[in-house]
Amino acid sequence: RAKAEGRGTFRVFSVDMDDEAEERRALESELRQALADGLLSLHYQPQVDGASGRLVGFEALVRWLHPSRGQIPPTVFVPLAEESGLIVALGDWVLREACREAATWAPELKVSVNLSPRQLLKPDLPETVLAILAETGLSPDRLELEVTESVIINDMSRAIGILRRLKSFGIRISMDDFGTGYASLATLHAFPFDKMKIDRSFVAQLESDPQAAVIVRAVLSLGRSLRMSVVAEGVETPAQRRFLADEACGEMQGYLFGKPAPIGDFADMLGVADRSGALAAPAVKVA
Numbered sequence: 001r002a003k004a005e006g007r008g009t010f011r012v013f014s015v016d017m018d019d020e021a022e023e024r025r026a027l028e029s030e031l032r033q034a035l036a037d038g039l040l041s042l043h044y045q046p047q048v049d050g051a052s053g054r055l056v057g058f059e060a061l062v063r064w065l066h067p068s069r070g071q072i073p074p075t076v077f078v079p080l081a082e083e084s085g086l087i088v089a090l091g092d093w094v095l096r097e098a099c100r101e102a103a104t105w106a107p108e109l110k111v112s113v114n115l116s117p118r119q120l121l122k123p124d125l126p127e128t129v130l131a132i133l134a135e136t137g138l139s140p141d142r143l144e145l146e147v148t149e150s151v152i153i154n155d156m157s158r159a160i161g162i163l164r165r166l167k168s169f170g171i172r173i174s175m176d177d178f179g180t181g182y183a184s185l186a187t188l189h190a191f192p193f194d195k196m197k198i199d200r201s202f203v204a205q206l207e208s209d210p211q212a213a214v215i216v217r218a219v220l221s222l223g224r225s226l227r228m229s230v231v232a233e234g235v236e237t238p239a240q241r242r243f244l245a246d247e248a249c250g251e252m253q254g255y256l257f258g259k260p261a262p263i264g265d266f267a268d269m270l271g272v273a274d275r276s277g278a279l280a281a282p283a284v285k286v287a
């Protein structure tokens with residue numbers, strides 16, 4: 001980009017770049033410290049059954065409350081951690097924390113955890129996950145791992161191998177943000193995904209753009225053909241929910257059902273098995 005702007009602007013631009021690089025380095029070291037000091041936390045967002053609205057689980061989403069800058073969004077610091085390699089330690093922390101938390105919920109509730117590409121490509125990930133499950137007592141069938149299409153383009157055969165091994169434990173794998181990346185249908189099929197999450201950009205346009213409805217229907221139909229369940233992300237309105245329910249979308253997630261929040265906000269929904277083993281997790285009420 002500097003070159004494209006011509007010689008005259010190069011110096012100025014490179015100074016900006018230095019500033020930016022410095023800023024990133026500072027933020028990265030603060031993130032490392034925050035992780036060490038226990039200043040990261042998890043928020044949880046409800047995921048519900050598409051037909052009944054019944055709560056089926058939560059997605060864990062990492063949060064960083066910076067002492068002077070306030071909340072820094074994960075879309076800023078997760079890529080930073082990914083670049084610096086800190087994502088491996090950060091990701092292990094997220095996994096352990098989410099599994100520890102989920103182990104206290106009613107046993108039919110599952111937890112979804114996001115994995116970044118670098119985390120996924122680490123050959124010892126399956127053993128790490130196995131150790132965390134053992135340590136926290138969470139049954140593997142209650143854990144879902146979400147990966148994006150970017151893992152596919154990086155190192156496909158390695159990623160497939162690692163995902164297969166994770167699946168062999170009984171863990172489920174979701175493709176996150178489906179429709180925004182570069183995966184072809186052939187690569188999608190080559191991967192051992194159990195689920196696709198339709199990116200919220202399509203859901204957001206359901207009411208305004210007829211093309212979005214066509215795409216969402218096509219993804220739902222693809223899911224049925226490939227025997228993958230489909231989750232719609234970013235459901236915000238009753239009209240979106242109605243459309244998706246009419247099209248038999250398996251699961252939904254979005255502000256309509258609940259914004260990501262500390263788990264304490266959902267305390268009355270976490271259900272507890274009673275002595276006969278019956279479960280008490282209620283359906284999420286739609287206002």
Ligand code: C2E
Nearest residue numbers: 061062074075078094114115116234235236253254255260
């Ligand atoms: P994602 O995995 O696709 O997570 C869903 C994002 O959409 C979350 O943003 C959530 O707050 C937001 N969202 C959910 N429902 C709605 C809705 O109805 N409307 C709108 N406008 N937004 C909604 P968040 O928490 O800021 O996370 C952004 C991304 O950061 C995540 O996208 C994920 O890619 C990444 N991320 C978050 N936590 C982790 C983590 O622990 N590890 C890794 N590797 N990545 C993470």
Ligand code: MG
Nearest residue numbers: 059114146176
């Ligand atoms: Mg996700």
Ligand code: MG
Nearest residue numbers: 176177197233
């Ligand atoms: Mg997503």
Ligand code: MG
Nearest residue numbers: 177199200233
């Ligand atoms: Mg997303």
